[in-house]
Amino acid sequence: MNDRPITLFHAPHTRSSGTLRLLEEMGVPYRLHVLDLAKGEHKRPDYLAINPMGKVPALRHGEAIVSEQGAIALYLGDLFPDTGLCPRPDDPLRADLLRWLFFYGDCVEPAVLQKAMGWEAPKASAAGYGSYEDTVAAVVGQLAKGPWFLGERFTVADGVWGSALTWLKKFGLIPATPEIAAYVERFAERPAAARVAAIDAELAAKQKGA
Amino acid sequence: MNDRPITLFHAPHTRSSGTLRLLEEMGVPYRLHVLDLAKGEHKRPDYLAINPMGKVPALRHGEAIVSEQGAIALYLGDLFPDTGLCPRPDDPLRADLLRWLFFYGDCVEPAVLQKAMGWEAPKASAAGYGSYEDTVAAVVGQLAKGPWFLGERFTVADGVWGSALTWLKKFGLIPATPEIAAYVERFAERPAAARVAAIDAELAAKQKGA
CATH class of the missing domain: 1.20.1050.10 (Glutathione S-transferase Yfyf (Class Pi); Chain A, domain 2)
Incomplete structure (x- = not known):
């Protein structure tokens, strides 16, 4: 699983900065695909194919696409259990x-x-x-x-x-x-x-x- | 994990009916703790200790308590992988x-x-x-x-x-x-x-x- 690249669709100083922060906290490899909201890049067809809501953050992992901040946090946490940042299903937390x-x-x-x-x-x-x-x-x-x-x-x-x-x-x-x-x-x-x-x-x- | 009892805090014909439906779909054992909303049982201290928001559904599994419908669905799905109703972390879905x-x-x-x-x-x-x-x-x-x-x-x-x-x-x-x-x-x-x-x-x- 972990050999597939992770791309964060991000715009600076928005909600996706929280996901960027999570990636930095986890210390895992990722690439940024930066969108310029002032130019409306989040409402163009190529990005709407990633997230029909035209919002950041969205995360691409191989073919998989995850949106919604909580979903991304959980997806990344389960993908990288060795970071210790995500209580596993058998953990009381x-x-x-x-x-x-x-x-x-x-x-x-x-x-x-x-x-x-x-x-x-x-x-x-x-x-x-x-x-x-x-x-x-x-x-x-x-x-x-x-x-x-x-x-x-x-x-x-x-x-x-x-x-x-x-x-x-x-x-x-x-x-x-x-x-x-x-x-x-x-x-x-x-x-x-x-x-x-x-x-x-x-x-x-x-x-x-x- | 699965030997601990599961209790659904439920009120008929409310959002918790959706969680009840999920339990029935999964075919897993559970108990109901039924609240009478007309009597305000969801706003009494003993229930607020379960869910401080005074809302149903909430689920107790041993000592663990889960609220929020999506969280409960995911918790149950991961708890009972054999039902086949919850794509695992290594599943593309x-x-x-x-x-x-x-x-x-x-x-x-x-x-x-x-x-x-x-x-x-x-x-x-x-x-x-x-x-x-x-x-x-x-x-x-x-x-x-x-x-x-x-x-x-x-x-x-x-x-x-x-x-x-x-x-x-x-x-x-x-x-x-x-x-x-x-x-x-x-x-x-x-x-x-x-x-x-x-x-x-x-x-x-x-x-x-x-």
């Missing part, structure tokens, strides 16, 4: 890993969107996640187990959550509780953070100058 | 499985909610999924590969998608295109459909009479 990988997209993204847009739900049960407040409380409750999202071990879940909470906090879309602030800070201090910042800065400068 | 399991919660649920609530986004890129129309088009495009969600094989992805598209179509939240209508019909014709309908009818009657 596997249940938590799956639960929280799905929770991010199922609950946090839509709850934050609703809150940010000022959309009012007639009743809390209208949304599958309930409310923004319940969603944030669940996240803070989980982070209290720290230092990492699933507890003691840094895992692929941190690839998704570390990047997400970093931008949500930066844009004021999630409250900077002590648990969230400390987690985001710990995530920023890891060596891979600087590597990804440098890659993205270079790519963004290149696109700007193009 | 694994990428599609992960991608589409996440896609449901990442895109369909929030896009449908936005549409149903009549919430207007100032620009399509505000939501991670883009637009309701793009989301539906991606689903219809995938279903064209049929007869099942990932193509030839019935998989745990159908546990999530079959149940979801059934209720979305029933409530007019997704257009009944030929692809969607035919898929929902095929799903309804499987023997497990009748078993789940009978279980839910009995549970609902019991709760009503309680």
Whole structure:
């Protein structure tokens, strides 16, 4: 499996930077296919054949294509078990890993969107996640187990959550509780953070100058 | 692993009916812990300790607890590989499985909610999924590969998608295109459909009479 090349379809300073960060954390080989969103390269037919939603990230591994951040994190984690970053199916942490990988997209993204847009739900049960407040409380409750999202071990879940909470906090879309602030800070201090910042800065400068 | 009991926290005629359907499709042993939503049993402390969001479904397997429909489908699929319903990590279908399991919660649920609530986004890129129309088009495009969600094989992805598209179509939240209508019909014709309908009818009657 691992001899097939991995390509990340990426645009600097977007959600795919989180997947780039995960690849850097894992220390596995990959190639970048960089898209210039300002030129609409993510909406052109060749990319829509990769991801019909016209979104980054997407990952190509040989013939296989994976999109959705949580799916990519899990796919990479299972592909490279030796990194130790992905609890295996027989690991007691596997249940938590799956639960929280799905929770991010199922609950946090839509709850934050609703809150940010000022959309009012007639009743809390209208949304599958309930409310923004319940969603944030669940996240803070989980982070209290720290230092990492699933507890003691840094895992692929941190690839998704570390990047997400970093931008949500930066844009004021999630409250900077002590648990969230400390987690985001710990995530920023890891060596891979600087590597990804440098890659993205270079790519963004290149696109700007193009 | 498989000697530990599996308990589904369930309320009849809710999203957890989809997980019940998956368990019936898999033919694996399970117990039901039935919650009466009218009595608010899903918001009581003992259940909030299982799922802080106060939602069904949740699954307990020994000490492990899984919530989020996609996570439960994947957890069960990996736990019972002999059912043949879950493409393994070395199967070319694994990428599609992960991608589409996440896609449901990442895109369909929030896009449908936005549409149903009549919430207007100032620009399509505000939501991670883009637009309701793009989301539906991606689903219809995938279903064209049929007869099942990932193509030839019935998989745990159908546990999530079959149940979801059934209720979305029933409530007019997704257009009944030929692809969607035919898929929902095929799903309804499987023997497990009748078993789940009978279980839910009995549970609902019991709760009503309680």
